[in-house]
Amino acid sequence: MDTFFILLFSTLAVLFAALVLILRQPMRAALALIAHMVSLACIYATLNVHVVAIFQILIYVSAVMVFMVYTIMLLDDRDASYRQRFSRWVYPALIVAVLIPLSLWLLPAESGALVAPAGGPERFSFAAFALDFMKSYWFHFELATVLLLIGVLSAWTAVKEGLDG
Amino acid sequence: MDKYQFLITMAGVIFSLGLLGVAVRRNLLVVMMCLEIMLNAVVLSFVTSASRSNTVAGASMTFFIYVAASCEIALAMAIVVLLVKRHGTLDLDAHQDLKG
Numbered sequence: 498m499d500t501f502f503i504l505l506f507s508t509l510a511v512l513f514a515a516l517v518l519i520l521r522q523p524m525r526a527a528l529a530l531i532a533h534m535v536s537l538a539c540i541y542a543t544l545n546v547h548v549v550a551i552f553q554i555l556i557y558v559s560a561v562m563v564f565m566v567y568t569i570m571l572l573d574d575r576d577a578s579y580r581q582r583f584s585r586w587v588y589p590a591l592i593v594a595v596l597i598p599l600s601l602w603l604l605p606a607e608s609g610a611l612v613a614p615a616g617g618p619e620r621f622s623f624a625a626f627a628l629d630f631m632k633s634y635w636f637h638f639e640l641a642t643v644l645l646l647i648g649v650l651s652a653w654t655a656v657k658e659g660l661d662g
Numbered sequence: 663m664d665k666y667q668f669l670i671t672m673a674g675v676i677f678s679l680g681l682l683g684v685a686v687r688r689n690l691l692v693v694m695m696c697l698e699i700m701l702n703a704v705v706l707s708f709v710t711s712a713s714r715s716n717t718v719a720g721a722s723m724t725f726f727i728y729v730a731a732s733c734e735i736a737l738a739m740a741i742v743v744l745l746v747k748r749h750g751t752l753d754l755d756a757h758q759d760l761k762g
Contacts, residue, residue: 503665507672514679514699523691523752530695537702540669544713549705549724556728561698561735568739569691572746578689578753590685594678601674604667621712621721629718630725637722641729648733652740659744 502543510536521582523569527562534558548626669710677703690742690752694735701731 513533520526534557541550620626631638676699683696705724712720742752749756 500665511675514676517695517699518679518683523689526692526695530698534702537706541709544709546709546713546721549709549721552725552728556732561731564735564739568742571743572752576751576753582688583686584688587686590682594682597678598671598674601671620716626718626721630722634722641726644733645729648736652736655740655744
């Protein structure tokens with residue numbers, strides 16, 4: 498049953514990613530991107546990595562995409578890029594895009610788990626993950642909060658300087 | 663092919679689609695969305711590795727990718743708004759005068 502769901506949601510994720518690439522209107526592309534992210538969250542849930550599935554929905558689908566949708570609504574998207582969607586690099590880019598997954602497909606297969614499972618799927622439950630995470634990565638977590646603060650300040654400064662100057 | 667190798671290949675396909683979008687689309691906002699697709703593909707490969715090895719390291723890495731993605735999108739959207747205010751268009755070809 499897991500295999501079926503992984504196959505289903507992988508197909509949906511690739512389909513919606515292709516739609517982001519193809520659709521003309523940025524708002525429709527954003528909606529396809531949201532569907533793509535939800536499909537990925539379903540894959541994570543199927544793999545029993547629930548904590549990342551929750552992050553995916555809370556951070557990506559909610560915060561990041563709301564930001565993106567607000568920006569689309571703020572700007573007029575009916576310009577030259579609306580009439581002509583693609584640049585002249587279509588064919589070279591297509592060749593590179595085909596070569597990357599092909600090389601991954603041809604990698605020698607290694608089946609099974611790399612190490613003996615310790616703790617089972619519940620290892621990635623929210624409580625267990627939070628304990629493990631804060632035990633091993635608390636300093637990185639603090640650094641990440643500083644990085645977020647710098648990001649917010651940079652965005653605010655860029656907009657302020659841009660509007661003033 | 664087991665499910666882990668399938669998912670890694672899927673991550674490659676999704677990454678390639680994002681890369682293709684960054685290379686060929688002319689709309690600034692859609693290019694940003696394709697960057698997010700590339701980041702999502704990286705997250706998928708990390709989660710697959712975490713699930714396969716049953717260790718916390720891969721899942722923890724995704725947390726830091728989410729932080730980087732949030733910062734990136736906040737800063738990038740501010741820059742996009744300013745660029746559009748300056749040039750009046752979302753077309754990448756109109757921003758050829760950027761230097762550095």
